Amino acid sequence: MIGTDDFWALIGASATATGDPEARLAWLTDRLAERPAEDSVDFALRLDEARARADTWRLWGAASLVCAGLCSDDGFHYFQAWLVGLGRDTFERVIADPDALADVPQVRRLAGRSVDDWDDAEWPDWESLDYVADEAYERVTGVAEGLDDAVAAHGRVLSSSPDPADEQWDLDDPAELRHRYPRLAALFPLPAEGGVAVWETARP
Structure with a gap:
């Protein structure tokens, strides 16, 4: 069984093992594949629970500001998955105060640079973390794409897109962004500022 503490311990141990995101994914998959199949299910559920805590308009606005x-x-x-990958301490600080992203080294390294100059590995996303439990479950059971059914047996469906429950607001409003995220606004240009006339709505 993988409880919340065990989940975060695995995330932290993967970062200690290697700093490369792809190597971390392989490390996590290997560790889960050494365990009973139910542990892969537990890992997926714990990730989904962490993601639910990060699924807020408050955090989405901060992420949008960082990513122009x-x-x-x-x-x-x-x-959300990338934030989980930063570890439990950082995750908890940012969930409590999204403007605390301004203190995260991986975010500060992006400040003052055009998004066009960011390497793929620098982007604050970690899509493939979602696939770790699937691959480990298949290795253990030999059942391809069987994780969703195993999760459903727990009466759960894993999140596949954001669905924030807090109050929605205009993420493109520069005054609101400056008010909500003063430290991030000091690092990253607001809409119509710093040469960024119009924000895009999807990463190219």
Whole structure:
């Protein structure tokens, strides 16, 4: 069984094992594949629970500001997984105060640079974390794409896109962004500022 503490311990251990995102995914998959199939299900459920806590308009606005508006539904879904990958301490700080992203080294390295200059590995997304439990479950059971059915047996359906329940607001409103995220606004240009005339709605 993988509880919440075990889940975060695995995420942290993967970062200790290697700093490469792809190598971390392989490490996590290998560790889960050494365990009973139910542990892969538990991992998927714990990731989904963490993602639910990050699924807010408050955080989506901060992510959009960092990414110059390039934060579509998919982009924010992958951002949530990226935030999980930063570890439990950072995750908890940012969930409590999304403006705390301004203190995250991986975010600060992006400040003052055009998104066109970001390497793929620098983008704050980690889409493939969603596939770790699927691959491990298939290795253990030999059943391709069997994880969803196993999750359904727990009466659950894994999230596939954001669905925030808090109050929605205009993520493109520069005054609102500056008010909500003063530290991030000092690092990243607001819409119609810093040469960014119009934000896009999807990453190219």
